[in-house]
Amino acid sequence: MSYVQHQQNFYGLPVVTVPQYTPATLLPEAGSVAWRLATGPYPTDEDYHDYWKRFTSTVELEKVRALVFGFGAHYMPHQELIDLSSRLTGLEALFLNDLEDDEEMISSIEEGDLAPLLEAFPNLRELVVRGGGGLEFPVSGHAGLRSLRIESGGLPPATAADIAAADLPSLERLELWLGDDWYGGGTTVEQLAPLLAGEGKPALRHLGVQNSPIQDELAAAVASAPVVPRLTSLSLSMGTLSDEGAEALLHGQPLVHLDELDLSHHYLSHAMMLRIWTALEPAGVRVNLLGRREPDQEEDDEEWDDEDGRNGRYVAVSE
Template sequence: MSYVQHVENFYGLPVLTVPPYTPATVLPDAASVAWRLYAGPYSTDEDYEVCWERFTSTVELEKVRALVLGHGAHYMSDQTLIDLSSRLVGLEALFLSDLEDDEEMISTIYQSDLAPLLEAFPGLRELVVRGGEGLDFPVTGHAGLRALRVESGGLPPEAAAHIAAADLPSLERLELWLGDDDYGGGTTVEQLAPLLAGERKPALRHLGLQNSPIQDELAAALASAPVVPRLTSLSLSMGALSDEGAEALLHGQPLTHLKELDLSHHFLSHDMMLRIWTSLEPAGVRVNLYGRNEREDDRWGDDEESGDGGRYIAVAE
């Protein structure tokens, strides 16, 4: 299963790649689609400039609600968007770097400090960022942001800590792909403490701490974290969750108030999967246990140097 794919729908809107030749008179209403800027897999700076020029000259920018930056377009500086903020006055959703694996590995997609971008678009409601190298996030936060997802094979720990501490009073959904130490990750439970304590994000209802090699430690922390009772859904998917972490969840605070618990891509035993199912499903919790994995040392022989028992995350390189 590939977790890194082009988005087909974004912000509840179908994604439309800016067409290269279609007359402006036959384009859809600017507010009815999420506009995707895509210059092609072998694009040059000139190709991107042509794509960007066509978008800015034929689409009613004042009506654009959602924007997706695909291959070629993702190389543009944030300043290019910021310079258009006076025209993109209705922008509510932004997807940075919608690239698949065959276009660029997620671990090499470069981002930047998002503070100026967030300041330029106070009306932004949803932000998705793919890639983590160079990423940072303002602790001052954003008053209107309701959904934030960072997809990364290695989210810089400082960026994760800043997101955890950021003032996001309207945020309802937060998903962080924490990633692997070898690709720039390494976030600790301690760095996520403000998030787990439920500080600065009073509206949060969905939390995803995903794609992490320390999933057991996160599960143990969530077992008593003050943020959990206010959630309606929780995801510890894509990571190296084992029976140890699942045991901590089962012996921690009640999870029966959740509508959904996503543990997909895990390393749980069949007995533990049955225990989770019988503990939560009768209470109405939808439990996702899809994607049971075998440890690498089970498949290829014991690895005495492996500190995680041969477990691995879903997306790293």
Template sequence: MSYVHHVEQFHGLPTYTFSPYVNPGDLPAAESVAWRLQCGQLPAETDYGARGDAYAARFTESVDLGKIRAMVFGEPWYGDGGLADETLLDLAPRLTGLEAVFLGDLEDDEAMISTIYLQDVAPVLAAFPGLRELAVRGGEGLAFPVTGHEELRVLRVQSGGLPPEAAAQIAAADLPSLERLELWLGDDDYGGGTTVEHLAPLLTGRGKPALRHLGLQNSPIQDELAAALASAPVVARLTSLSLSMGTLGDEGAEALLLGQPLTHLRELDLSHHFLSHAMMLRLWTELEPHGVRVDLTSRQEDEGDDPDWDEEDGRYVAVGE
């Protein structure tokens, strides 16, 4: 199963890849789609920067920027890094209705997720005080030194290795309107290394009073995270919780069941896990009668139990390199 693919919908809108060869009169209404910028379709005789400039110029000539609600940046802006941020900041005065941005929408055949270079996203958030949704894919170079943002409702970071410093910055940020937070923490070998301590402000619920969905996903320390969440104050205000895509085993699931009540949740997503069949049955038996939808799909085998397996730990996250 591939977790890394082009988004087909973003911010409740279908994505539409802008082509410089389409007659402007045949384009959809500016506010009706999430505009995906991918200029790889232009002739390759010039470098990425020049191609990006020509493509962006054609886009700004063809689309009413003031009516755009959502933008998705693909290749080459994150093929060589940074151009998406520059384009956004240059166009900020004209993108008066922008509500959502996705940075780094590349698939595996375009760039492995661990090689998608990101930057400090604080200037983007500062330039768009009305931004409601921000999604980024990558990890290397990501920084989030944001003291606060009043309007952001959704923040998603898809990474094969989220820098621990960035995770700590997100955990500490004052985001009073944030309702959904999804962090793919990733593997230590690809730049990850986030610990429970890095996420401590988030687990207390400080700075994010509106949070209703929390995803701490794709992590090699999923059992430790589950144990921390078992008593974390933030859980009581959630309607859904995801510990998917990681290395969750029976120890972590046991901690969740013995901790604070989870019966107020509508959904508990534990997909891509290493649970025993007995523990899976116990989770269903204890939670689903209370109306909690428990997702236990994509059970993995712990290859560490195989005497022929050379690795010290046979568990693995869903998305690494």
């Protein structure tokens, strides 16, 4: 299963790629779709600028609600978007770097500072970013943002800490793919402390702290985290969760108030899976235990693998 795929729907709208040659009269109504901008492989600077000019001159920007960008690392559209903020007055959703592995590996996708972009669009409600290289989030607050998802094979720890500490009073959904230390990750439980304490995000209802090599530590922290009682769904998926972390969840605060608990891509024993299911499913919690994996015994025997404590377990998305 690939976790990194092109968006077919975004912000409740079908994604339509801006064509290079279709007459403007044949384009859909500007607010009825999420517009995807992608120039294809190996575009020149001229290709990029001509394509961007075509979009801005043929689509009614004031009516655009959602944008999806698939340009790649060399053409981050931050400044172009900021320059158009006075025309993109209806923009509510933004997906940056909608690229699949054959276009650019997630660990190679560079991003940058998101603060100017968020400042330029105070009415933005949903933001998705794929890639973590160079990603910065020095944002003290944003009143309108309701959903934030960072898809990364290695989210810079300082960035994760900034997101955890940010004042986002309207945020209802937060999903962080923390990623692997080898690819720039390494976020600790301590850096997520404000988030787990429930600070700065009073509207939060879904929390995903995912794709981490310390998923057991995160599970243990979540087991007593003050933020959990206000949630309706929780995801600890895509990481290295083992029986140790699951045991902490079972002995922690009650989770029966949740509508859904996502633990997919895990390293749980069959006996532990049954215990979790027995504890939560009868209470009405939808528990996702798909994607059970076995530790890689061959790698587990390697000296370097034992030294970093991975024990043959790996996150779902890294390189």
